Structures are given as C-alpha cells and as structure tokens.
Amino acid sequence: MNMSIITTIKNIFRFYGEGFKNMKVGKTLWGIIGIKIILFFVIIKWLFFPNILKEHFHTDQERSDYILNQLTQGK
Amino acid sequence: MEEHLVDWSRAQFALTALYHWLFVPLTLGLSFIIAIMETIYVKTGNTVWKEISKFWMTLFAINFAIGLATGIIMEFEFGTNWSNYAWIVGDIFGAPLAIEGIMAFFMESTFFAIMFFGWDKVSKKMHLLSTWLVAIGSNLSALWILVANGWMQNPVGMVFNPDTARFEMNRFFDVLFNPNAYSKFLHTVGSGYVMGALFVVGISAWYLLKNKEGVKAKKSMVVGATFGLITSIFLIFTGDEAAHQVALNQPSKLAAMEGLYDGHRRAGIVAIGQLNPDKKIGDTQEEFLWSLEIPQALSILGFHDANAFVPGINELVYGDTDEHHIESASDKIAKGKIAIESLKAYKKAKKEADPLAAEKSLAQFRAYEKYFGYGYLENPEDIIPPVALTFYSFHIMVGLGTWFFALFFFLLYFAMVGKIEKQRMLLRLAVLSIPLGYLAGELGWVVAEVGRQPWAIFEMLPVGMATSQISTTAVQTTFWLFAVIFTGLLIAEIRIMLKQIQIGMGEH
Structure with missing residues (x-):
C-alpha cells in the first residue's frame, strides 16, 4: 500500500518534471509568471496595497464601529 | 469624501478590470474550441487535428500565462481603495469568491497540466476529458465572479445587520439563482465564446492570406466559424434576457442605454443615432440630433409586451406617481x-x-x-448614469455583435463551398475583427458598470460611500504603475503570440 502511494507520487513528480523539461515557449511563460507573482504579491501588495481595516483595527467590533461611523456621519 | 479620490479609485478599478478582461474571454472561448478540435481528433484518429489542437493550445497557454493573476489586483484594491465596500459586502462575496478560488485552483491547475504535459502519457480519452474539464472549469470560475457582480447589480438574498454594518446572506440560492446573475453569466461567457471564435477565424484567415498552413487553417476556420455562428445566436438570446433583467431591475441603466428621456408606452429602440449633446435632464430639447428607430422594440425586448410603458430619465428623476407609480x-x-x-x-x-x-x-x-x-x-439627477458613454457603448457593442454574426455566416459558407481562399476581402475583415471582438467585450463591461452608476451596490451604496479614506496621490501612483505593468504584459502577450503564429501550426 505504502509502496504504491510512493510510486504514484514519484510518477506525478516525473510527469511534471518531464513536462517542464520538454517545454519550448512554456519556459518563457513560466518566467513571466514568476516575475509577475513576485511583482504582484511581494512588491505591489506589500508596498502599495495594505488591507486598511485589518491594519488599522484589531477586532471586528472596531471595524464595524468604524464603518457604522462612516455610514452615519458621512465622510 | 473628495471627488478626486472617488474618481481616481474608480479609474484604477476600471483600468485593472478592463485589462483583466483582455485576457479572460479568450480563455473562456478558446478552451471550448480546442476541446471540440481534440474531440474530432479522438473521433477520427486524423493526426492533423492533433496538430491543430496543439497549435491552438499553445496560443491558449500564452494567453492564460500572461493573464494569470491579473484579476488578483482587483482583490488588492478592494482591501485598500474600497475597504468600506469590502467590509459591507464581505459576507455575501466570501462564499462565491472562495468557491471560485478553490475551483479555479484545483480543477484548472490539475487538468491544465494533463492537457499540456499529458500528450502520449495518458490515454487519448483521459487527455480529451482533461481538455474539456479545463474548459468547463474556466467557465465555472467565471460563474462565481458573475454571481458576485450580479448581486451588486441586483442585491437579493441578504439582510443588513445594523450592528456589524454588513449585508449578511440569508438565502444562498436567491444569490446563486439571481436572474441578473445568471443572465449576466450566460451573456458574458457567450461574449468570450464569440471572442475565441473571432481569434481562431482571424488567425486562420491570416494564414490563408499568406498561403500558409492551407489545410489546417481551413479546418480551423470551419470549426471557428461554426462555433462563432452558434455562439453569436446564443449571444443574441442571452443579451435579450440580460436587457430584460436591466429593464426590470435597473430602469435608470436602461434609460441611459437607450438615451430615453421621456418614457412612453410602445417605446421604440434607436437602432442608430446621435445624441443631442446639449440635452439636459428636464428640458424640452430633442433627445437626438438624428436617429433611426425600430417602433415598439424597446417595450417588447424590455418587458415582452408591445404595449408596456418604459420609464425615461425624466420620470425616474422627477417621478410619475399618478399614472405609473414612479417615486421621484x-x-x-x-x-x-x-x-x-x-x-x-x-x-x-x-x-x-x-x-x-x-x-x-x-x-x-x-x-x-x-x-x-x-x-x-x-x-x-445624481441617480442617472453618464448617458452618452452608456448609450454609445451599448450601441457600438450591439452593432459589432451583428457584424460578427454576419462575418461567421459568410466565412462558414465560403469555407463549406471550398472558395474561402478566393475571398481576400472577407479574410482581411476576419483578421481586422480580432481587435473588434475585444472592443465589443470591453464596451459590454462599460455598459454594465458605467450604467450602474452612481451605485457600487445598486440603490444600496453609492460609490462615494464605498471608498476608503486614503490619499489621492497613492491611488494616482498605483494607477500609473498598473498602467505600465499591464501595458507591458499586453505587449509581451502580443509579441509572444505573433512569434508563435509566424512559426506556424506544425511547431510548438
């Protein structure tokens, strides 16, 4: 049973490994995907897009109170 | 709230959404066309169809890879620029977006790998199944996004909790089967199918004009034009249903789409016309400088009744309580x-x-x-969206949709009678129609989203109350940052695609 699971996992790794190895245009595409993921998730998200409510308030109650204030006092 | 901040936040969201939508429709449409091509290969055993499928699959992969994660930017914007909105709708959007994420990740990524790496490694039938599942998975992902968008256009199945300041979902199936959501889903994926078909016939036409890849280009042309013709008809019916839902739930959007200031029974549709730029709400000037109208069509299409009253902008703003029970x-x-x-x-x-x-x-x-x-x-007057932008976007979109139907019809006819290579003008028009397909799709979104103004959630939350109180400069900075990044991605996509197309259908 354990051997068959290991063999299956090995086959999956081999399947992906050979697939990546034999790619042509795919290598360029994976390069673009890699750069994009770093750009989006590390640089843009981290530097420019904080979650305002999560960052400024500690609890959901505080967040609710803030939004209710916005809705009832106007901006 | 500074008007500038709201406008820049809207402009940034529009920019990212419009760029994102440059990549999505091809994924939706081309995936099904490839699945059909591969089905023909499996059924006939003809390896030409395998090569054709692999070629279009390569272009599909380029589009998929470049477009991947461009939608995530909008989620970043929810948390930063639209935090009030994100909080208020969090309970409604959480479920559909989580299902979308799980479905997109597991279904698409698993079967995507088999589709690309699995040729000659899994059985033909398993490979074909994977290709179909990638197509179905991509389209199901769109379903959940459009359920969320449909809810914003016609909020149902929820109650506002005054203690938490959130809309809470109390009827999941009302949200899922919101008529606005499913009509929007069908029309939106339908536009993706037409885009996929335009892409296939346009590139096939280019090969035929260059006398390259004759057999494969003609076979692709037949599949693309057939798929395009069928899905164009589908698009007409789903567009009719979408417009019917707009008539029922968003009368201000319908009035702007049609440039209708004074409502009346047996209202016609302006097939083509030029709005009077000096016309103001409530004045007595003519609505159009010139126009060609189809009598009664708006009453029939909007309410399925030739005698139905269609409210105009003036009734919606100033009310008509005596006759039509419209509150001012x-x-x-x-x-x-x-x-x-x-x-x-x-x-x-x-x-x-x-x-x-x-x-x-x-x-x-x-x-x-x-x-x-x-x-x-x-x-x-604030309840009325920008009339000119909504009107022209809608009419150009409908005009282009009509052109695509005619294009697919003639391409298929000439391909079937074996005279397609001789139709040089038609082939050139097919190539030129690729960007027009993208334009039509973008205009559809302009109608949907500009026509919804001033609301972020229709009649519940105006955009001014949905935005966060952040610095306008920060939004302007990220607007230009995204403009540069997305333009770079678009240029990369076009260059890689053109290179691959020039290589030909045999090498991928």
Missing part, C-alpha cells in the same frame, strides 16, 4: 436620509444601553431601509 428621486433621497438618521439613532441607543429607543430606531430604519443608499445623494 428627491422623495427617495429624503427617505434615505431618514434611514441614515434612524441607523445613527439606533447606534446611539445601543451605546447608551437603551433597548426601547434602539427597538424604535431599528423599526424606523427597517421601514426606510430600501431607500438607504439614496440618503447619500445630493441631487435627484
């Missing part, structure tokens, strides 16, 4: 302000631990709740 916007604004004051009183009573006062305020809030969003508007 100023009455709605006054009631909305009562709802806001009641909510404020409820909050105060809760803070002061006064249950009787809280109960009374809450009862009053519930009585006026449906006008809540109107309380934030200043002028009755």
Whole structure:
C-alpha cells in the first residue's frame, strides 16, 4: 500500500518534471509568471496595497464601529 | 469624501478590470474550441487535428500565462481603495469568491497540466476529458465572479445587520439563482465564446492570406466559424434576457442605454443615432440630433409586451406617481436620509444601553431601509448614469455583435463551398475583427458598470460611500504603475503570440 502511494507520487513528480523539461515557449511563460507573482504579491501588495481595516483595527467590533461611523456621519 | 479620490479609485478599478478582461474571454472561448478540435481528433484518429489542437493550445497557454493573476489586483484594491465596500459586502462575496478560488485552483491547475504535459502519457480519452474539464472549469470560475457582480447589480438574498454594518446572506440560492446573475453569466461567457471564435477565424484567415498552413487553417476556420455562428445566436438570446433583467431591475441603466428621456408606452429602440449633446435632464430639447428607430422594440425586448410603458430619465428623476407609480428621486433621497438618521439613532441607543429607543430606531430604519443608499445623494439627477458613454457603448457593442454574426455566416459558407481562399476581402475583415471582438467585450463591461452608476451596490451604496479614506496621490501612483505593468504584459502577450503564429501550426 505504502509502496504504491510512493510510486504514484514519484510518477506525478516525473510527469511534471518531464513536462517542464520538454517545454519550448512554456519556459518563457513560466518566467513571466514568476516575475509577475513576485511583482504582484511581494512588491505591489506589500508596498502599495495594505488591507486598511485589518491594519488599522484589531477586532471586528472596531471595524464595524468604524464603518457604522462612516455610514452615519458621512465622510 | 473628495471627488478626486472617488474618481481616481474608480479609474484604477476600471483600468485593472478592463485589462483583466483582455485576457479572460479568450480563455473562456478558446478552451471550448480546442476541446471540440481534440474531440474530432479522438473521433477520427486524423493526426492533423492533433496538430491543430496543439497549435491552438499553445496560443491558449500564452494567453492564460500572461493573464494569470491579473484579476488578483482587483482583490488588492478592494482591501485598500474600497475597504468600506469590502467590509459591507464581505459576507455575501466570501462564499462565491472562495468557491471560485478553490475551483479555479484545483480543477484548472490539475487538468491544465494533463492537457499540456499529458500528450502520449495518458490515454487519448483521459487527455480529451482533461481538455474539456479545463474548459468547463474556466467557465465555472467565471460563474462565481458573475454571481458576485450580479448581486451588486441586483442585491437579493441578504439582510443588513445594523450592528456589524454588513449585508449578511440569508438565502444562498436567491444569490446563486439571481436572474441578473445568471443572465449576466450566460451573456458574458457567450461574449468570450464569440471572442475565441473571432481569434481562431482571424488567425486562420491570416494564414490563408499568406498561403500558409492551407489545410489546417481551413479546418480551423470551419470549426471557428461554426462555433462563432452558434455562439453569436446564443449571444443574441442571452443579451435579450440580460436587457430584460436591466429593464426590470435597473430602469435608470436602461434609460441611459437607450438615451430615453421621456418614457412612453410602445417605446421604440434607436437602432442608430446621435445624441443631442446639449440635452439636459428636464428640458424640452430633442433627445437626438438624428436617429433611426425600430417602433415598439424597446417595450417588447424590455418587458415582452408591445404595449408596456418604459420609464425615461425624466420620470425616474422627477417621478410619475399618478399614472405609473414612479417615486421621484428627491422623495427617495429624503427617505434615505431618514434611514441614515434612524441607523445613527439606533447606534446611539445601543451605546447608551437603551433597548426601547434602539427597538424604535431599528423599526424606523427597517421601514426606510430600501431607500438607504439614496440618503447619500445630493441631487435627484445624481441617480442617472453618464448617458452618452452608456448609450454609445451599448450601441457600438450591439452593432459589432451583428457584424460578427454576419462575418461567421459568410466565412462558414465560403469555407463549406471550398472558395474561402478566393475571398481576400472577407479574410482581411476576419483578421481586422480580432481587435473588434475585444472592443465589443470591453464596451459590454462599460455598459454594465458605467450604467450602474452612481451605485457600487445598486440603490444600496453609492460609490462615494464605498471608498476608503486614503490619499489621492497613492491611488494616482498605483494607477500609473498598473498602467505600465499591464501595458507591458499586453505587449509581451502580443509579441509572444505573433512569434508563435509566424512559426506556424506544425511547431510548438
């Protein structure tokens, strides 16, 4: 049973490994995907897009109170 | 709230959404066309179809890879630029977006790998199944996004919790089967199918004009034009249903789409026309400088009744309580302000631990709740979206859709009678129609989203109240940052695709 699971996992790794190895245009595409993921998730998200409510308030109650204030006092 | 900040936040969201939509429709449409091509290969055993499938799969992969994660930027924007909105709708959007994420990740990524790496490694049938599942998975992902968008256009199945300031979902199936959501889903994926077909016939036409890849290009042309013709008809029916839902739930959008200022029975549709730029709400000037109208068509298409009354901008703004029971916007604004004051009183009573006062305020809030969003508007005219942008976007989109139908019809006819190579003008038009397909799709979104203004959630929350209080400069900076990044991605996509197309259908 354990051997068959290991063999299956090995086959999956081999399947992906050979697939990546034999790619042509795919290598360029994976390069673009890699750069994009770093750009989006590390640089843009981290530097420019904080979650305002999560960052400024500690609890959901505080967040609710803030939004209710916005809705009832106007901006 | 600074008007500038709201405008820049909207512009940034529009920019990212429009760029994202450059990549999505091809994924939706081309995936099904590839699945059909591969099915023909499996059924006939003809390896030419395998090569054709692999070629289009390569272009599909380029588009998929470049477009991947461009939608995530909009989620970043929710948390930063639209934090009020994100909080208020979090309970509604959480479920559909989580299902979308799980479905997109597991279904698409698993079967995507088999589709690309699995040729000659899994059985033909398993490979074909994977290709179909990638197509179905991509389209199901779109379903959940459009369920969320449909809810914003026609909010149903929820209750506003005045303690948490959130809309809470209390009827999941009302949200899922919201008529606005499914008509929008079908029409939107339908536009993706037409885009996929335009892409296939356009590139096949280019090969035929260059006398390259004759057999494969002709076979691709037949599949693309057939798929395009069928899905164009599908698009007409789903567009009709989408417009019917707009007529029922978003009369201000319908009036703007048609440039209809004075409502009437047996209303016609302006097939083509030029809006009078000096026309103002409430004045007596003509609506159009010139126009060609189809009599009664708007009443029939909007309400499925030739005699139906279609309200115009003037009735929606100033009301028509005697004959058609349409409340004026100023009455709605006054009631909305009562709802806001009641909510404020409820909050105060809760803070002061006064249950009787809280109960009374809450009862009053519930009585006026449906006008809540109107309380934030200043002028009755604010309920009308930009008329010219909505009108022209809608009419150009419909005109292009009609052209695509004709294009697919003639391409298929000449391909079937074996004279397609001789139709040089038609082939050139097919190539030129690729960007027009993208234009039509983008205009569709302009109609949907500009036509929804001033609301972020229709009649519940105006965009001015949905935005976060952040610096306008920060939004401007990220706007230009995204403009540069997305333009770079688009250039990369076009260059890689053109290179691959020039290599030909045999090498990938």
